[in-house]
Amino acid sequence: METKSLEVPKRQRLLLVPCPYQGHINPMLHLATFLHQNGFAITVAHTFFNSLNPHHHPDFTFLRLNDRLSDDLVTSSDVASVLLAINHNCRAGLEEALAAAVGDIVCVIHDELMYFCEAVASGFGVRSMVVRTTTAAACISRLAVLQLQAENRLPLLHGSIEDEVPNLHPLRFKDLPFSAFSETSKMAQIILNIYTITTSSAVIWNTIPWLEPSELTQIKAKFCKKVPIFPIAPIHKISPISSSSSLLNEDSTCLPWLHKQPPNSVIYVSLGSIALLTNQQLLEMAWGLANSKQPFLWVVRPGSVQGSGGTEFVSKEFQEKVGDRGCIVEWAPQKEVLGHRAVGGFWSHCGWNSTLESLSEGVPMLCRPYSGDQKVNSRYISCVWRVGLALEGHELKRKEVEMGIRKLMVEEEGRRMRERAMDFKRRIEDCLREDGSSSLHLKELVDFVMSF
Ligand code: UDP
Numbered sequence: 001m002e003t004k005s006l007e008v009p010k011r012q013r014l015l016l017v018p019c020p021y022q023g024h025i026n027p028m029l030h031l032a033t034f035l036h037q038n039g040f041a042i043t044v045a046h047t048f049f050n051s052l053n054p055h056h057h058p059d060f061t062f063l064r065l066n067d068r069l070s071d072d073l074v075t076s077s078d079v080a081s082v083l084l085a086i087n088h089n090c091r092a093g094l095e096e097a098l099a100a101a102v103g104d105i106v107c108v109i110h111d112e113l114m115y116f117c118e119a120v121a122s123g124f125g126v127r128s129m130v131v132r133t134t135t136a137a138a139c140i141s142r143l144a145v146l147q148l149q150a151e152n153r154l155p156l157l158h159g160s161i162e163d164e165v166p167n168l169h170p171l172r173f174k175d176l177p178f179s180a181f182s183e184t185s186k187m188a189q190i191i192l193n194i195y196t197i198t199t200s201s202a203v204i205w206n207t208i209p210w211l212e213p214s215e216l217t218q219i220k221a222k223f224c225k226k227v228p229i230f231p232i233a234p235i236h237k238i239s240p241i242s243s244s245s246s247l248l249n250e251d252s253t254c255l256p257w258l259h260k261q262p263p264n265s266v267i268y269v270s271l272g273s274i275a276l277l278t279n280q281q282l283l284e285m286a287w288g289l290a291n292s293k294q295p296f297l298w299v300v301r302p303g304s305v306q307g308s309g310g311t312e313f314v315s316k317e318f319q320e321k322v323g324d325r326g327c328i329v330e331w332a333p334q335k336e337v338l339g340h341r342a343v344g345g346f347w348s349h350c351g352w353n354s355t356l357e358s359l360s361e362g363v364p365m366l367c368r369p370y371s372g373d374q375k376v377n378s379r380y381i382s383c384v385w386r387v388g389l390a391l392e393g394h395e396l397k398r399k400e401v402e403m404g405i406r407k408l409m410v411e412e413e414g415r416r417m418r419e420r421a422m423d424f425k426r427r428i429e430d431c432l433r434e435d436g437s438s439s440l441h442l443k444e445l446v447d448f449v450m451s452f
Contacts, residue, residue, distance in 0.1 A: 011041035012106045014449070015063075017094070019111035019133075020050035020086070021079075022247050022273035023353050026236065027133050027206055028111060032060060033239040035109075038446045043105070045094060047086060049074055056244040065093040077276060080186035087116040087193070098124045106452045109204070112194040122199040127452055130197065132205045134352045136215035137380060138177065138373035142191045143223075144168055145176050149188075170383045177372045197227060202448060205231045206352065208431055208438065211385070230445045232438045234356040234428060236335060247273070248331035254297050255336065257327040261295050264344030264418070267366070267405055268337050270299035271349040275370040277305050281396045282313055288401020290321045294409050297327045297337060338363050344418065345408045347391075350377040362425030364388055364417035366408050368396070387421040389413070 014035055018028035028044075036042045042060045046052045047067040054062040068089040073082055094117060098105065108128040110117035121128035132139070144165065148154040154176075161174040178187045197203070203224060209216055209231055220229060232238065258266065269289070271277070277285075282305050289296045305313075314328070334354070337343060338361040346358045347366040355377050358365055365388030367378035381388035391404050408414040431438040 011039055012450070012452070013041040013043060013101075013104050015043045015045060015097070015101075015105045015108045017045045017108065017110040017114045017117050018052075019083070019113040020047045020067075022050075023351050024111050024113065024133055025050070025052070025245060025247070026241070026353055028109075028131060029057070029241045029245050030235045030239050031109070031131065031204065032057075033241050034442065035446075035449075036060070037239060040449070043101075045097065047090060049082070049086070050247055053244065056242045063097050065090040065097075077274075079274065080190060083113055083190055084186055087114065090114075091116050091120060094120045095123070098126060102126075107201070107449055113190070115190075115193040118198070118200055127201045128199065129202045129204055129449075130194075130200050132203060132207075134373045135207050135377065135380070136205070136212050136219050137171075138352075138376045139195065139219060139223075140215055141165075141168060141171055141175070141376050142177055142373075143195060145178055146188060146191060148176075171376060171379055175375045175379045177376060195223060197224070200227055201452075202227050202445075203229045204445065205229055206233045206235045206356070207231050208233045208428070210427065210437075212380075228444075228448065230441045230448075232441045232445065233431075234360050234438075236353065236357060237360060237428070237432055238438070238442060246331065248301070250331055250333040251329040252333055252336075254327050254329050254332055255340070258297065258337065258340045258342045261342035263341045265409070266295045266297055266340075266342045267292075267345040267347055267409055268297045268332075268334075268343050268363075269347040270332065270334060270354065271301075271304065271368075271370070272351040272354060273301070275304065275349045275374075279305060279307055279313070284396045284398045284401060286313060286318055287398040288396075288405065289326065290318055291398065291402040292405035292409075293325075294405055295325045295342075297329070297332065297343070299332050299334075300328055300330065302330050345405070345414070347405070350374040350381060352377060355381060359385075359387065359421065359424045360428050362418070362422035364408060364414060364421040366391055366404050385420070385424065387417050387424060389417065 016028055016032050018025045032042045032044060036059050043063055044060050045063040045065050047065050049067050049069050067086050069085055073085055102124060105126055108117050108121040108126055110130060112130050112132050118128045156173055162172055165171050165173055335357055338357050343363055345366060346363045348354045350367050350369045351374060365381055367381050367388050368391045369375045369378040378390050382390040389404060389408050393400060430436050433439060
């Protein structure tokens, strides 16, 4: 009698390398979950710094890379130095891991900021793919900064930072990321490394072609002629991940508070996982929120206020003025919050994950970017997609905060933005339908990797 083989076909193994910051860990874990659901075995290589907890992701194998970061670097806000050190120090660990697993790992998929992976993979004859966690517009503007500098047009000698950058409409000089670095500076080194593709097989991009059509076309024509691009945004919607991928504990006590608020009445305020504030900025925010008379849910991350322990600014006077109208937490379940019917606006630093999460739920934004690509995102949100309002001005002033919040939450201009944001939500849902662009690109990606 013939016996049928019960052997399960062996899964192809992929090695995924996230960059150890929250805004990079989240998209990589969503991608890892999606790839696992689609038949691949997953190993995640992570640094000691902001290390991941394997117990929260039982389907994956984990590998720890010794980043040898000094205590000073671990606690510093100098992200560029941290990234350079990680790219230098983690090389040996990844080489060792690949040497031990040659023949087992079919592809290394790494965050663009972990660019050392491309060379290591290629050294072992293993394919690699890069994951871009910001927009195509950010990529173009970063490269434009290097070009402007090479032409001695930065820093600006003539004209104003309010002027538009030639060929970069609608970006002004003040929207450029890293506008004041020299070619040898740390950020310039990183930018050059992340966009120089030599051996990668493909680029996985957390964007959508209709969001930035001309920017993606430009990139394909200029910088990505030979490798396929898979635009699969919004990555956070392609698969669920455990909330414990958060580096800070999510405080869900804000949800019962949200349940009690009227629809579209609450402004959610969060500046992401890295932005730092001065005490004065915090006070201007606090009093702008208090005076706006709108209910607010505010994330004040521990350590995000220079020279303050956190919520110690909450004075008796502030408390009396706000009462139950305000809810302050250290870290929120952001995606759930943005999807809540009570939330009608998002005061954001315009990190790309936060932006996509907001657009996916049809929530318009009040934009106050801090650094890097956030300034580019803010300009696109307010001037190209017109789903948000920029809080401009060097200094944050409570009166402007108050007026900005009221404009977004209760005035006609805000209502129109909310309508447009709802339209974005519908278009994003379309991308994720079976025949939508992101679903089709994801399918192509799976077929592409299967073919290795
Ligand atoms: N986030 C969260 N809770 C918070 C604040 C932020 O879960 O209270 C998550 C948010 O959903 C997003 C990520 O942290 O996925 C922040 O990434 P983003 O790119 O927006 O900004 P970054 O932190 O990189 O500046």
